[in-house]
Amino acid sequence: MDYGLKVSKLGDDVGTATLNRDLQFTSKFSGLKLYQAGTASFTTDGFGNGSAVIDHDLGFAPAYFVWRKLTAQNTELSGTTTYPNSYIPVGVPSAWENITYASKGFGGYIHSYTDSSNLYIIANEADSSTNYVFKYYYLVDLANEYSGTMASITTADYGFKVSKEGVDVKTAKEYELGYSSKYKALQYYDVSTKIGTMVLPNATASEVDTDVSGGTYIDFLHGLGYAPFYMAYYQNTTSSEVYEIPDYSFSRSTGKTFELVSSFCDSTRVRLSWWKTAYMSGGVSTNDLGGTTYVKLMVFTENLAGTAL
Secondary structure, eight states, X not given: OOSSOEEEOTTSOTTTOOSGGGEEEETXXXXXXXXXXXXXXXXXXXXXXXXXXXXXXXXXXXXXXXXXXXXXXXXXHHTTOOEEEEEEESSXXXXXXXXXXXXXXXXXXEEEEEOSSEEEEEEESOSTTOEEEXXXXXXXXXXXXXXXXXXXXXXXXXXXXXXXXXXXXXXOOGGGEEEXXXXXXXXXXXXXXXXXXXXXXXXXXXXXXXXXXXXXXXXXXXXSSSOEEEEEEEEETTXXXXXXXXXXXXXXXTSXXXXXXXXXXXXXEEEEEEEEEXXXXXXXXXXXXXXXXXXXXXXXXXXXXXXXX
């Protein structure tokens, strides 16, 4: 696009940059706009169930992120070492929250969802009588189709605003703006955009050893001095598909075969880990532990332990 507002990266000529990834900002695309951040908590009951409901005044279901604050630990991967004041993304089980998944039949997990009124954080069969603490973010950006106005929010008539193509910036609704100085932008920290590999040793279950597990991890030191917002992805060398971390898969037929790709961050590192189980069933091994996984990490400047917006 040869018009609009563009800002290039240091060392790139904004006039000749041909790829959008070479630009720090372009009015051709929308940026994520943080509307509200805060903390929530609940204590689970004797069955490991609990929930928190956080209301908002947006009037539509917003895009959002939820992180759990905890002391990260995995005795299989890092022994007795603990990592206090760590954060993991909520959504699927994590190898660093010390829930014994096999004993819980893979039922213990925490998930979240939103609607036009609230954000819901739910624990199902997690650790019983345990206090869980979370950091959440609402965005102005939509999570579903919506054409109305924000319930109690009006577009500011001051500041710096960039509307989407075809939308009048003077009358644009909040979520129709590509950028607005009214909201904090979610910006990633280029210095800590990293790639690496994780390699598991070759091991297959057998009649002698019917249940074989193994894992590994890779640390990226971000240098920010606080626990940052981040996104991570992985790709196995045997596949062209790229998956978001965290991710897991399991077999209910055996009850033990699973692959768990997890992560956590603290003020020093972002750790990405890979754990697999090979299980022999009916004379057939369900998995082979060996393999190489490529990972990519994007660290953002947002401080997960920071104050609410």
